Amino acid sequence: MVKYFSNDTDIKNGWEHVVSAFWQRYPNPFSTHVLTEDVVYREVTADHRLLSRRLLTKTNRLPRWAEKVFPGNMARCVYIVEDSIVDPVAKSLTTFAWNLNHTTLMSVEERCVFTESADQPASTSIRREAWISSGVYGFSRPIQEFGLARFKSNQTKALKGLEHVLSDLHGEAAPRPLRDPVKEPLGKAKEAAKTLASVAPSTKPQQYI
Template identity: 55%
Template sequence: MVKYFLGMNILKNSWDQVSAAFWQRYPNHYSKHVLTEDILYREVTPDHKLLTRRLLTKTNRLPRWAERFFPANVTHAVYIVEDSIIDPLSRTMTTYTWNINHASIMAVEERCVYCENSENRNWTEIKREAWVSSKVFGFTRAIQEFGLARFRSNVTKTMKGFEFILGKMHGDVHHRTLVETAKEAREKAKETALAAKEKAKDLASKAATSKKQQYV
């Protein structure tokens, strides 16, 4: 038996914003379990789709009851492969992830589809599916239940992290706009002061010339 998860989430941000934030998710306060991320492959297809494969390293702490059944030298890190397909024409982003180590103990496969929300095109809808399986005889069900519970917990962290990054991106844009506006105001003030100074010089020169002519 395989444990199946199906979930729907909404981000109150446009698809463009979400697809841009996707590449900036790590690090954030809610993703301390994500240790590293590396791009292994990237390609733009003739039909303008962006294909990317990344390797993520995440912590993989075993439940307390399982620690006594597995060797102490079992690594506490899990390597995740993430394939993504971004289609700007249909405005969809599809991701597939799966772990490449410890798969015999517990394998987790996930598929996510990001698209515009049908009721509000300024929002992004995420359909998430996951399959949790185990090949450990005698512990299959317990490991699958644990894996499913941890997956649900990680989804909550993922969404909070996404919202944090999106908020930060909006804050940076707002801050950048304010900085640029202030800079432009300073430059304009300098130009105005310089123009006023030149005009004052010109008026003073004309006044001096006029006064000299009066004495001639």
């Protein structure tokens, strides 16, 4: 069984501003669990769409009950692939993200679509969907429930982070300093980036998003 989540949100900012903030949303005070981000592929197509693939490294803290069940040396970082398509003509940004490691423990796939709001002028509608599954026999249901709760919490933080960046951009705040690199996660992220081609055969962002 797969846990499904969907949510619709409107942000009182124009689509162009939201897309600009999307690319600048890390680091921010609400997303300290995001450690690194790297662009591994980018292309502008003949019809002027921007295709991107990024590799993100995030912390992966387990709940207390899970720490008693799973090995203590389990990696506490999770690698996320994020494909995105920006269509400036249709004014849409579509992203699809999924985790590369810990997929037996829990697999999370997220699809997000940013479009101009049809009901509110100078606003952007965000449609977010997630599919959460687990292959751990006997523990799949509590793991999925935990994953769903964490996803909801992280998405609330993500929205606050995006609004924080939008506030900075509108206020013409001074550029925010980049976070000091976390050496161990960064090194692991680079290793993951090198093996990304073997995990996902095509380096080109998936067109089905």
